[in-house]
Amino acid sequence: MSEPGGAELWGVAASPGIAIGRVHLLRREALAVPERSLPVAQVADEVERLRAAAAHARSRLERIHRSVSGLELADAIFRPQLLILEDPQLLEDAARHIRERRINAEWALRIEQDRLTARFDAMQDSYLRERRADVDFALRQLLLSLLGREPEEVGALDGPTIVVAHDLSPAETAQLDRVRVVALATDAGGRTSHAVIMANSLGIPAVVGLEGITRAARQGDPAIVDGRAGQVWLRPPASVVRRYAARARQEQVRERALMRCADLPSETRDGRAVELRANIERADDLTAVRSHGARGVGLFRTEFLFMNRAEMPHEEDQVQQYAAVLAGVAPWPAAIRTVDLGGEKLPLAGLRGLEANPALGLRGVRLAARGGSSLYAAQLRAMLRASPAGRLRILLPLVTGVDEVVEVRQAIAELRGELEAEGRPVAERIELGVVVETPAAVAIVDLLAREVDFFSIGTNDLIQYTVAVDRGNEAVAYLYDAGHPAVLRAIRAVVEQAHAAQRPVGVCGEMAGDPLYTLLLVGLEVDELSMNAPAIPRVKRIVREIDQPEARALASALLRLRTAAEVGEALRKEMRRRFPDEFEPDSRVP
Amino acid sequence: MRRELGLHARPAGRFVSLAARFQSEIQVARAGSGDDWVSGRSVLSLLSLGATRGTRLRVRAVGPDAGEAVAALGALIEELEEPALGDVAAGRERPR
Numbered sequence: 001m002s003e004p005g006g007a008e009l010w011g012v013a014a015s016p017g018i019a020i021g022r023v024h025l026l027r028r029e030a031l032a033v034p035e036r037s038l039p040v041a042q043v044a045d046e047v048e049r050l051r052a053a054a055a056h057a058r059s060r061l062e063r064i065h066r067s068v069s070g071l072e073l074a075d076a077i078f079r080p081q082l083l084i085l086e087d088p089q090l091l092e093d094a095a096r097h098i099r100e101r102r103i104n105a106e107w108a109l110r111i112e113q114d115r116l117t118a119r120f121d122a123m124q125d126s127y128l129r130e131r132r133a134d135v136d137f138a139l140r141q142l143l144l145s146l147l148g149r150e151p152e153e154v155g156a157l158d159g160p161t162i163v164v165a166h167d168l169s170p171a172e173t174a175q176l177d178r179v180r181v182v183a184l185a186t187d188a189g190g191r192t193s194h195a196v197i198m199a200n201s202l203g204i205p206a207v208v209g210l211e212g213i214t215r216a217a218r219q220g221d222p223a224i225v226d227g228r229a230g231q232v233w234l235r236p237p238a239s240v241v242r243r244y245a246a247r248a249r250q251e252q253v254r255e256r257a258l259m260r261c262a263d264l265p266s267e268t269r270d271g272r273a274v275e276l277r278a279n280i281e282r283a284d285d286l287t288a289v290r291s292h293g294a295r296g297v298g299l300f301r302t303e304f305l306f307m308n309r310a311e312m313p314h315e316e317d318q319v320q321q322y323a324a325v326l327a328g329v330a331p332w333p334a335a336i337r338t339v340d341l342g343g344e345k346l347p348l349a350g351l352r353g354l355e356a357n358p359a360l361g362l363r364g365v366r367l368a369a370r371g372g373s374s375l376y377a378a379q380l381r382a383m384l385r386a387s388p389a390g391r392l393r394i395l396l397p398l399v400t401g402v403d404e405v406v407e408v409r410q411a412i413a414e415l416r417g418e419l420e421a422e423g424r425p426v427a428e429r430i431e432l433g434v435v436v437e438t439p440a441a442v443a444i445v446d447l448l449a450r451e452v453d454f455f456s457i458g459t460n461d462l463i464q465y466t467v468a469v470d471r472g473n474e475a476v477a478y479l480y481d482a483g484h485p486a487v488l489r490a491i492r493a494v495v496e497q498a499h500a501a502q503r504p505v506g507v508c509g510e511m512a513g514d515p516l517y518t519l520l521l522v523g524l525e526v527d528e529l530s531m532n533a534p535a536i537p538r539v540k541r542i543v544r545e546i547d548q549p550e551a552r553a554l555a556s557a558l559l560r561l562r563t564a565a566e567v568g569e570a571l572r573k574e575m576r577r578r579f580p581d582e583f584e585p586d587s588r589v590p
Numbered sequence: 591m592r593r594e595l596g597l598h599a600r601p602a603g604r605f606v607s608l609a610a611r612f613q614s615e616i617q618v619a620r621a622g623s624g625d626d627w628v629s630g631r632s633v634l635s636l637l638s639l640g641a642t643r644g645t646r647l648r649v650r651a652v653g654p655d656a657g658e659a660v661a662a663l664g665a666l667i668e669e670l671e672e673p674a675l676g677d678v679a680a681g682r683e684r685p686r
Contacts, residue, residue, distance in 0.1 A: 080599030083606070089632030116638060123640035131598050131637060 006235040007216050011185070013230030014196040017205035018248040019183035020241065021160035023221040023234070025214065026172060028165070031143055036104040043102055047095045050105040053145040058085045060151065061141055064175075077173060077198075080131075084138035106146050113139050133188075137169045157181065162225055164217045168195040183207075183225035185232050187214050199227075207232050254581060258537035262293030266540045268522065272548045275528040276536050277332070279508060283324040288533040293540065296332030298456065298530020299395065299508040300325055302339045302379070318382035326390030335393035335433065335456065335530075336383055338376060338408075340364050359470070364398025365408065365434075380408070381415050387427035395433050395456060400440040405451040408432070435508070437461035442490045449501035456530070457494055459509025463487050482511045483567035488524070488559055495525050506530055515582060516575055518542040523555030542579065593670040596642035601670045602633045608666055614653025616663065621646035630663065 038046055065078040084090070090112060097108035113135075120132035144151055151169075157180040165172070167188035173195065184195045184206040199206035205227025217223070217234050224233040224244045233240060267273045277298030278289040282305075289297065305313050305321060325334050340363060367376055383394060396408060409432060416426050434441065434448055437458035441448065445455065459482060464470065466486050469479045481487075491507070498505045506528030511517050513531025515538045521529060522543060529539060554574060561567045576583040591597060597605075609616045609630045616630030620639055628635035630649065641647055647667055651659040 076600075079603065083599055083603040083633045087632050087634045089629045090634050116634060119638040119640070125596060125640060125642040128596050128598060128637075128640050128642060134599055135634065135637070 006233065006237060009210050009213055009216065009232045009234070011207040011210035011213075011230050011232065013228055014208045015184075015199035015204065015206040016228040017183075017203070018227070018244055018251060019160070019162060019205050019225045020244060020248065021162045021182045021223065023164050023217045023219065023223050024157055024161045025217055025219045026163060026165035026168070027214065028169070031140065031147065033106045033110045033143070034104065035107045038098075038102045038104060040102065043099055046098050046105050050094055050098065050108070050146070051091060053105065054085060054091055054142055057141040057145040058082065060145070061085065064151075080134045081138045081141070084135060085142060106143060109139065109143060109146070133167060140169070162223045164213055164223075165195070166214050168198070173198045183227065185210055185213055185217075185223075185225055187211055250581070258541055261541060261544070262291065262537055264293075264540070264544065266293075266295070266543050268543060268546050268548045268551070270547050270549070272522075274522055274526070274543045275506075276540055276543070277335075277506070277528060277530040278533045278536070279513075279530050280325070280533075283321050283328065285533070286325065286328040289329065292533040292536040294329075294332075294533055294536055296329045296391075297325060297334035297336075298506055298512075298528055300334055300336040302337060306339055315378060315382050315385075318379060319385045322383055322386035322392075323389040326386055326392055328390075330390035333391035333393045333431070335395045337395040337397055337435065338365065338379055339367075340397040359464075365396045365404045366398065376408075377411060377415065380412055381419070384412070384415055384419055384426045384430070385424055387430055388425045391431075392427060393431040393433055393454065395435055397435045397458070398437060398461075399434040399448070400438050402444065402447050402451060405432070405434060405448060409451060435461075436494050438465050439490070442494055445494050445497035446501065449498055449503050452503065454504050454506070455494060455498050456506040456508045456528075457491060457526075459487070459491075459507055459511040462490060462509070466490060481564040481568065482509075482514075482517060483558075483571060484564040485559070485561065485567065488520075488555075488567065491521075491524050491526070492555075492559065499525065504528065513539065515539055515542050515579075516571060519546055519551050519575065519578070520555055520558060520571060522546060522548065523551035523553070523558075525552070538582065542582070545579075591641045591643055591645045591647060591667060591670075593643060596645070597636055597639060597647075597667075597670075599633060599637060602636040604670070605636060605663065605666060606631055606633050608663060609659070612651065612653070612655050612659040612662075614651040614656045614659045616649065616651045616659055619648045619650075621648050 061078065061081055065082070094105065094108040094112050097103060097111050098105060101108070116135055117132065120129055120135065123129045141151060157177045159180065160182045161177070161180045162183045162185060163176065163181055164185050165187070167186050168184065176198065181204065183204055184199050186195050186206075186208045187210055188208065196206055196208060205225050207225055207227060207230050210232060213232060213234075221235050222241070224236055224241065226232070226244070233244075236244075265273070266276045275295055275298075276293070277296045278285070278292070278294035279299040279301070280286070280289060280297055281301050281303075300322075305318060322336055325336070328334075367373070380394070383392060386392065394408075394412070396405065399405060412430070412432070419426050431453035433452050433454035433456055435456050435458040436442060436445065438461070442462070448455075463480055463482055463484070467479055467481070467484055469476050495505050504527040505525075506512075507521055507526050508530040510531075512521065512529040513535035515535075518529070518539050519542060531539065558567050558570060561570060572583065593601060605618075617627040618630050618636060618639065619625070619627045620641065627650070628639060630636070630651075639645075639647070649660050649663045649667070651657075651663075653659070
């Protein structure tokens with residue numbers, strides 16, 4: 001029973017999953033703004049009417065906010081709206097238009113909105129540009145109040161519902177029936193829209209940037225949303241519905257299977273172990289670490305302990321945090337990275353504004369030698385005190401020379417002596433490692449290997465420093481690519497030199513948690529991968545389905561390619577061939 | 591501006607509420623934008639500066655507590671922390 005006139009639309013995949021349901025179309029009509037000139041005598045009343053409407057809009061929005069305050073992210077969605085409606089400048093400027101031009105409040109507001117819209121549209125940064133939606137929604141609330149109208153209602157839903165809208169306002173987002181809404185699809189783009197934040201938090205699929213779906217969809221249409229591919233089917237033929245229903249069931253089964261394999265060993269079919277560990281930022285993250293089957297912590301970023309505070313964290317606080325992590329993952333190791341303060345990450349008080357190029361400035365392990373040595377010593381001391389709780393690995397960031405490691409090694413030895421003299425226990429064996437994230441470290445791994453017990457390749461920074469690209473700079477971000485031959489050669493060189501000295505090598509950047517690179521990294525003989533815990537099941541499943549010799553052959557083949565683009569294409573093709581369920585075909589080609 | 595996601599509504603709101611504690615008239619501009627000063631008491635005006643990471647902002651104040659105001663607000667801009675979960679979708683999805 002295929003329905004005539006079905007349509008297939010492609011947009012931006014914003015939240016994964018497959019949903020089948022009926023369309024609930026939210027149409028927000030454009031508000032007609034009356035334009036009137038006022039006699040002088042009415043001007044004061046008109047300004048007063050504007051103020052009253054603003055107060056009304058605010059209290060109405062606050063009421064909706066309270067009604068959903070239990071909802072995670074409600075604050076994120078409503079706070080900006082309320083801040084805008086409370087803006088004194090907005091009312092002053094609009095009131096000025098009323099007085100000077102003797103026009104009605106709606107018109108004055110529209111003039112302000114046009115001015116703001118022009119400023120936002122001219123912004124370079126896509127994230128800030130998209131914040132225009134906050135302004136539009138807030139001003140719309142104000143306009144509705146002026147016109148004496150109620151905000152739009154979502155209305156009652158029946159059965160599994162796919163909400164289709166131009167964009168979702170905060171009020172609409174908050175009103176969504178969280179049981180019946182199974183997917184969101186919007187005309188407007190932007191991965192940072194309210195719709196996307198909502199879909200991510202509810203764990204339902206969403207596709208945005210569908211341009212024209214509100215025109216193509218009809219109320220009650222059967223529809224399918226494929227949030228991973230970024231595709232929406234309207235009025236699909238029965239055969240397509242069956243296909244997607246089967247896929248949705250498969251996905252469910254796969255998710256469950258992935259979680260079940262959380263406890264299975266992480267090794268290739270031919271028995272080579274690849275340790276999968278977790279990256280964490282605080283001891284609270286340990287629950288997720290365990291439930292996703294991580295064997296230890298490959299990277300504990302400690303900056304969080306030092307952020308948002310005027311003074312150094314107390315030694316006892318640090319000891320407690322480190323001991324909790326060490327004990328929480330024992331008998332597996334936990335690698336605690338000494339604080340990577342400085343640089344663009346977290347400027348130290350005394351350095352603020354002084355460094356022209358903080359990414360290349362006083363940060364990472366360099367602080368141990370200059371300026372930050374007392375902070376550094378205090379952190380190392382806390383780590384040593386926590387060491388009896390488990391298997392401590394100390395990880396040094398931004399190392400570029402052997403002397404830096406030697407210096408820290410000496411500091412550790414001195415601190416050990418000091419603590420033992422105080423009668424405090426320190427673990428017999430503490431491993432020291434470096435984050436390989438600079439071309440300098442790559443080039444001297446053989447020299448560093450004599451001073452350290454292990455290596456961890458920090459691919460995020462290594463890529464940045466190798467291809468000389470600030471990934472936050474949108475103009476050059478396209479050059480930031482883990483598949484760049486220089487990056488792959490660097491990884492291979494590190495592994496070869498480290499293994500020659502019998503030192504294990506891990507990868508702890510985003511590359512480690514991206515299943516696309518699992519086969520390649522295993523082929524490059526990397527021993528450990530450390531990633532955000534939720535990424536572990538997918539990566540483990542791939543590890544368990546490959547053979548080491550095959551992976552090695554693939555890695556050599558990829559290393560012979562000439563460009564990042566060639567590597568990316570060949571890798572995607574190979575991974576799709578081997579794991580068709582994990583890697584969708586290119587979603588942009590209908 | 592060191593905050594990765596720039597000066598959007600929430601940090602702008604923090605700026606405005608701190609500015610409200612001073613009696614001085616407070617204004618903000620992008621460095622190098624000439625005399626395009628906007629009110630430091632207006633979230634919308636601050637948003638419309640379009641300040642992203644790396645943008646240099648200037649703060650000026652006129653009034654009895656001008657010195658303190660400029661020092662406090664300047665420090666706030668430098669200290670604005672990275673977003674919490676609310677801004678998530680945004681933070682994680684920056685183009686690579």
